[in-house]
Amino acid sequence: MRELERDHFDPTTSSAPGLPGSLAILGAGRAGGSIASAATAAGFDVEVGSREVDAGDAGVVLICVPDGAIGEACEHLVPSLAPGTLVGHVSGATGLDALAAATAAGNHVFSLHPLQTIPTAETDLAGAPCAIAGSNPESLRVARTLAERLGMRPFEVPEEGRAAYHAAASMSSNFLIALEEAAAGLMEAAGVADAREVLAPLVLRTAANWADSGAGALTGPIARGDEPTVALHLEALAAKAPELQPLYEALAERTRELGTQA
Numbered sequence: 001m002r003e004l005e006r007d008h009f010d011p012t013t014s015s016a017p018g019l020p021g022s023l024a025i026l027g028a029g030r031a032g033g034s035i036a037s038a039a040t041a042a043g044f045d046v047e048v049g050s051r052e053v054d055a056g057d058a059g060v061v062l063i064c065v066p067d068g069a070i071g072e073a074c075e076h077l078v079p080s081l082a083p084g085t086l087v088g089h090v091s092g093a094t095g096l097d098a099l100a101a102a103t104a105a106g107n108h109v110f111s112l113h114p115l116q117t118i119p120t121a122e123t124d125l126a127g128a129p130c131a132i133a134g135s136n137p138e139s140l141r142v143a144r145t146l147a148e149r150l151g152m153r154p155f156e157v158p159e160e161g162r163a164a165y166h167a168a169a170s171m172s173s174n175f176l177i178a179l180e181e182a183a184a185g186l187m188e189a190a191g192v193a194d195a196r197e198v199l200a201p202l203v204l205r206t207a208a209n210w211a212d213s214g215a216g217a218l219t220g221p222i223a224r225g226d227e228p229t230v231a232l233h234l235e236a237l238a239a240k241a242p243e244l245q246p247l248y249e250a251l252a253e254r255t256r257e258l259g260t261q262a
Contacts, residue, residue, distance in 0.1 A: 019145050020059020021045055026052075026073055027064030031090050031114070033121025035064065038150040055080050060142065062112070063089040063099075070098040078105045086142050088112055093166035095159050096135055108139035112147055112154075113166075117173050126151035131165060133157060179251075182244055189240040215258045222255045 023039050025032050028050040039046045047054055055061045055077055065073050070089050078101045081087070087102040092113040099109040116128035130152035134140025140156070147154035157165045180196075180203055187195040209217035221229035230252060237245045 019142060019149060022047070022058045022060070023146075024053045024055040024058035024061045025049070025064055026055075026061065026077065028121070029064065030118045030121050030123065032062075032064030034114075034118055034123040034125055035062065035090070035150065037122060038125050042149045042151070044149075053077075055085065056082060058082075058085060060086045060088065060146065063087070067091045067094045067098075070094055071101070074099050075101040078102055078107075081105065081107060086110065086139055088139075088143065088146075090114070092131060092169055093163050095162055096133060099135075103135060108135050108142075110134040110139040110143040112143050113157075114152060115169055128152050130154045131157045133159060133162075179247075182241075182247065186237070186241050186244060190236075215261055218255065218259055220255075222252055223259045 021043070022045040024047045025036050025039075026049055028036075028048050032048065036046050036048045047058060053061070061077060061081065063070055063073050063077070070091060074087065074089075077087070081102070083106070085107055086109070087099055087107050088110040089098060090112055091098070092115075094111070096103075096109050096111060102109050111131070111133045113131040114125050114128050115131055116123070116125055118125075130147040130150075132140065132143035132147055132154045133156065134143050144154045180199065184195040184199060187199065192198060206217065221227075221233075233248065234245065237248055
């Protein structure tokens with residue numbers, strides 16, 4: 001089970017060149033807090049601020065604010081940056097153009113997006129994949145090295161692919177929770193208590209099978225062509241949760257398509 005039994009990446013085995021020892025993080029929320037914890041453990045001198053941060057002596061500044069606030073935060077930071085300071089953000093969907101103020105001031109920019117659900121500011125990022133981008137080879141090297149020093153596994157995402165990349169990430173994480181909550185509600189409507197506890201082993205095993213086999217992990221009535229059972233499902237949904245019928249039908253059609261490819 002890839003996520004549940006994830007091997008932690010050992011940054012001490014990386015051959016990547018070093019970074020400046022100081023890191024300023026603007027934004028003390030879930031992402032900023034988790035990155036700050038990882039950076040401190042990695043030996044960085046870390047300065048963190050929720051609204052303001054002293055970036056004057058930092059070799060790298062990382063902006064960890066909501067996507068819509070990145071540009072404004074960068075503009076606010078630029079006057080206090082020392083020459084040569086590298087500026088990054090942690091958004092998955094936002095391009096490097098959000099850091100245009102830093103670029104215009106002569107700073108190299110990058111992005112670093114942990115491909116991990118971060119429910120709290122103490123989330124362990126070790127072993128998580130990490131999407132990176134840079135405005136030039138130097139800033140890309142910094143993004144890669146920083147990700148590795150924080151214990152993550154960096155991979156590059158082209159600027160033109162960022163929105164699609166982040167949509168895929170949201171589908172695989174947020175939509176999964178929405179889907180499982182729908183399933184749990186339907187099971188409770190069927191009269192089964194503790195639906196989440198009952199469903200969790202199935203969900204976790206299915207995720208592990210998908211990680212190993214992709215579409216080949218499909219099982220169930222649609223995969224085996226048992227349309228009478230699918231019809232029973234639709235009848236039950238019409239009676240107990242009609243609002244879920246369009247979701248079921250759309251996913252059933254996609255499952256049929258995948259079944260022909262497996």
